[in-house]
Amino acid sequence: MNPTFGSILIKVFAGAVESGTILLLPTLGEVLTERSGVLNLGLEGLMLIGAFFGFLGAMKTGNPYVGLLLGMVAAAAAAAIHAFICVTLRGNQTVTGLALSIFGAGLTSFYGDSWVSQRLTIAIKPMAVPVLSQIPVLGPIFFSQDLIVYAAYILVAIFWFLLFKTKVGVNLRAVGENAKAADAMGVNVVGTRYFWTILGGALAGAGGAYITCCIHPYWLNGITSGKGWIAVALVVFAMWNPFNALVGGFLFGSIEALQLQLQAAGTYINSALLSMLPYITTFVVIIVATVIVRVRHVGTPKELGIPYAREEK
Amino acid sequence: MKFLKVSLIVLLAIAFVVGSTGCKKAAPPTPAVEKLKVAFVYVGPHNDGGYSQAHEDGRLYLQQNDPNVETTYSESIPEGAQSEKTFRDYAAAGYKLIFGTSFGFMDAMVNAAKDNPTVKFMHASGYKRSDNLGTYFGRMEQPDYLAGLVAGKMTKTNKIGFVLPFSIPECIREVDSFTVGLREVNPTATVTVVYTNSWYDPAKEGDAAKSLLNKGCDVIASGVDSPAPLDEAFKAGKYGIGYDMDMAAGMKTADEAKSVLTSRIWHWGPYYLKVAKAVEDGTWTSGDYWGGMADGIVDIAPISSAVPQSVIDYVNTRKQLILDGKYTPFDGPMINQKGETVVPAGTTMSDADQLNLQWFVQGVIGEIPKSGS
Known part of the structure; x- marks a missing residue:
C-alpha cells in the first residue's frame, strides 16, 4: 500500500503552505515597514523574540492564541526600539537592524535558558474550513490549515488593498518615496514610520510565535534558525507588494519541502546541492527582481533607509 | 558584609593550612592544591x-x-x-x-x-x-542496532525514515547498524535517509521527517539533535526513535511519550571523570578511546509501553550478547546496497574501517553524496 505520487505532492504542498506562512508573516510586515522608508534587518531577532515570548505566554496562560498575541506585543516593543533609534534619533538603520537581530538572539537565549525543551500541552491545531476544504487538491493544500494560515491570507488581502487602494496606503508610500513632499502635504512622517515599523515588528513576532505556538510547540535557543534572513531577501523578491510576499513565502516553503521530498524519494542528487536550492533561488530572484525594478520603476521605496529631518535643506 | 567575607576567607585559609599540616606531618611541604x-x-x-x-x-x-x-x-x-x-x-x-x-x-x-x-x-x-x-x-552503533530491532518489529509499512545531519562516517555507521538490526527481524523493511545538512535546524528537521512520513514511513529515527522529527511522527500518529537523550522523558503527555519507541543515549559523565582523574594523577596518555555499552558510555533508553514485552525481551537478549562482547553490529556478513558482500561471514569490520565508513548496507534507500558531484 504505497501512497500515490499525487497524494504525496498534496502533502508536500500542504506542508509548504505551513512553513511558507512562517516566512510570509515577517515578509509581509517588512514590506509595510520598508514602504514607509524604514529598513529593518532585525527580523531574525524579532522572530526569536516573538517565538520565545509567544511560547512563554502560551505556557503561562495555557492558551496558544494568547501566547501568539503576547509574542507579537513583545516583538512590537522591540521594533519600537528600532523605530526610536532610526526615526527619532535618525541612527543608521542597517547597523541598528543588525544589532536588533543579535539582541533578539541574546535576549531569548538568556531568558529562554530555563525553558529549553519544555513543551506546550496545547498547541494551535489545524481547523479545516467547511466546504472549501472539500475542493479537490486545493482544499487539502490551502484550506485544511490552522487559523494563523487563514489569518495570513486575509492580512495579505487587507494590506494589499490598504497599500494600493486607500488614502492611508498613498500616504504610507509617499512617506517612503519622498518624505519631504509627504510632510509638506501634511502627512505625519514620524508617526507613519513609527506605526508601520512597530506593526512590521508585530508581524515578524507572529511568524516566530507561529513556530513555537503551533508547529514545534517547545522552546529551543535559536529555533528560527535563519528564517528571518530569508524573509529580508523575500521582501526584495516581493518587490514590496503584499501579494507577491504570499507567492514568495509559499514558493520558498515549497522549494524546501520539495528538496527534502526528493531525497526521501531516493533521488540521487547531492543533498548538499539540494539544500542550497532556496539560496540559489534567492540569488536568481533578486537578480530578476532588480532588473524588473530598474526597467519598470516599481518597488523599492526611494527613501528606504534614509532618515528624515524636517529642518534639513 | 565585605569585612565578614574577607575574614571568613582568611579564617578558612588558616583552618585549611593548619588542618592539612596537621594530618600530613610526614609529607613534604606541598604547594597549595591547584584545581x-x-x-x-x-x-x-x-x-x-x-x-x-x-x-x-x-x-x-x-x-x-x-x-x-x-x-x-x-x-x-x-x-x-x-x-x-x-x-x-x-x-x-x-x-x-x-x-x-x-x-x-x-x-x-x-x-x-x-x-x-x-x-x-x-x-x-x-x-x-x-x-x-x-x-x-x-559506539552508538550498539544502541542503534537495538533500536533497529524495535523498529523492525513495530513497523507496519516496512518503511523506516532516518533524518540525518550529514553523510559523515559517524552518521553512516548509525544508519548501517540500525538497518542491520532492522533487517535481522524484518528482512523486507527499508530505511530511507534524508539529510538536513545542518547540526541544528529544528524547522528543517521537522520538515525532513514530514517528507519521510509522506512517503509512508511509519517509524522515524532521528540522527539530529532536536526533537522536531519525533513531534512530526507523533502528530502523524506514527512512531519516533530519539537520539542523544531519553526523548520520551521530555514529552508532555503520556501518548507523546509512548510514541517514542526508545532513544539511543549518551552517558559521558563517568568517562569525563576518568579522564580528569588521569590528568590529575599524571597518568594520562594520548590515544583513542572508543567505548561501548559495556562501558556504559552509550545505552538505549527504556523502551515504550507501545512495544510488546516479547520484543523487549528479545532486545534484552541481544543487548546481553553485546555486553558480553559476543556480538557487534559490524559482524559479517555485511552486504552493501549493490548486493556485494563487503564484510564476509565470520569476520568483523575493523575499527579503522568503521571510522572511515563510506557505504550503506543493503536495505538503505539513500546515497552518500560525493563532494562537488
Missing part, C-alpha cells in the same frame, strides 16, 4: 535537548564527583577555523584539559594542541591525534 581547570567546547547550545546537552550533563557529573576540578564551557561554537581561537583562549587562560565535542573542531584542535604542549586536548569523534591530543567516542 585542574577543565573546559568543554560545544557546537550547539548547552541545553539543546540533544547532543551538546548530553556532554553538558557529563560536565556537571564531573564537577559534582571530582572536587579537584573547576570546569567551564563554551557553547554554540561554529566548527572550523573560528573555533581555534576558543581552544587557544582556554589554553592561554590556564585550562589544562580541554574537551572539544564536535567532529568539525578537529583541525582547530590539532593546531591549538601543537602550540600548547602542556595542555591536554580531547576530541570527540575525531581521528587526528598527537602527544597531547587524544580522541574519544562511544
